[in-house]
Amino acid sequence: MTHDPYVIDEMISAKSIAARIEDLAKTIQTEFKDTDKLVVVGLLRGSFVFIADLVRELDLPVEVDFLEASSYGDGMESSREVRILKDLRGQIEGRDVLVVEDIVDTGHTLHQVIDMLNTRHPRKLKSIALLDKPSRREVDMRADWTGFEIPDEFVVGYGIDYAQRNRNLPFIGKVRFT
Ligand SMILES: O=P(O)(O)OC[C@H]1O[C@H](OP(=O)(O)OP(=O)(O)O)[C@H](O)[C@@H]1O
Ligand code: HPA
Numbered sequence: 001m002t003h004d005p006y007v008i009d010e011m012i013s014a015k016s017i018a019a020r021i022e023d024l025a026k027t028i029q030t031e032f033k034d035t036d037k038l039v040v041v042g043l044l045r046g047s048f049v050f051i052a053d054l055v056r057e058l059d060l061p062v063e064v065d066f067l068e069a070s071s072y073g074d075g076m077e078s079s080r081e082v083r084i085l086k087d088l089r090g091q092i093e094g095r096d097v098l099v100v101e102d103i104v105d106t107g108h109t110l111h112q113v114i115d116m117l118n119t120r121h122p123r124k125l126k127s128i129a130l131l132d133k134p135s136r137r138e139v140d141m142r143a144d145w146t147g148f149e150i151p152d153e154f155v156v157g158y159g160i161d162y163a164q165r166n167r168n169l170p171f172i173g174k175v176r177f178t
């Protein structure tokens with residue numbers, strides 16, 4: 001697949017992301033202060049940077065697990081069909097679970113993942129997303145906590161890709177075709 005040339009304009013700096021994650025971690029700590037061992041579930045691949053930074057700010061007993069869900073492939077359009085490519089390693093029945101997502105866009109990915117995890121009867125199931133793009137929503141879905149609300153721009157960096165590139169940028173940038 002070939003892509004038109006583009007540049008990336010910074011939208012949210014690494015420093016702002018770090019500051020916001022400190023605040024979010026305090027909220028999560030309060031929410032789960034009585035939890036024996038919280039299961040923090042990262043949705044691969046996009047959330048790998050966010051989950052790494054978030055769990056290091058949590059002063060709580062946590063277990064980290066991953067689920068791989070994919071709907072975008074290499075393009076900019078959701079397929080609306082969320083495929084589970086890799087399941088959790090652990091059981092979540094009766095457990096407190098926090099799903100960590102990089103971005104909620106149409107909402108299909110988080111919606112379908114939450115539905116699927118609910119069938120396993122966790123005690124408590126909450127979600128957190130670094131970014132929220134509410135103007136593009138196609139299903140009624142919101143993460144319980146959000147880092148930043150963003151406009152309708154295709155973003156990359158801090159774990160998020162365009163055609164599997166740019167995940168390693170330390171900031172969130174928007175893609176601008178040249
Ligand atoms: O709200 P939605 O419209 O469903 O979009 C959000 C999802 O899309 C992206 O994942 P993608 O399918 O590209 O896989 P990736 O995480 O491996 O990049 C992103 O990481 C979210 O998981
Ligand atoms: O803005 C985005 N950028 C990259 N991947 C995405 N998947 C959903 N929305 C986006």
Ligand SMILES: [Mg+2]
Pocket residue numbers: 043044045046047069102109
């Ligand atoms: Mg993803």
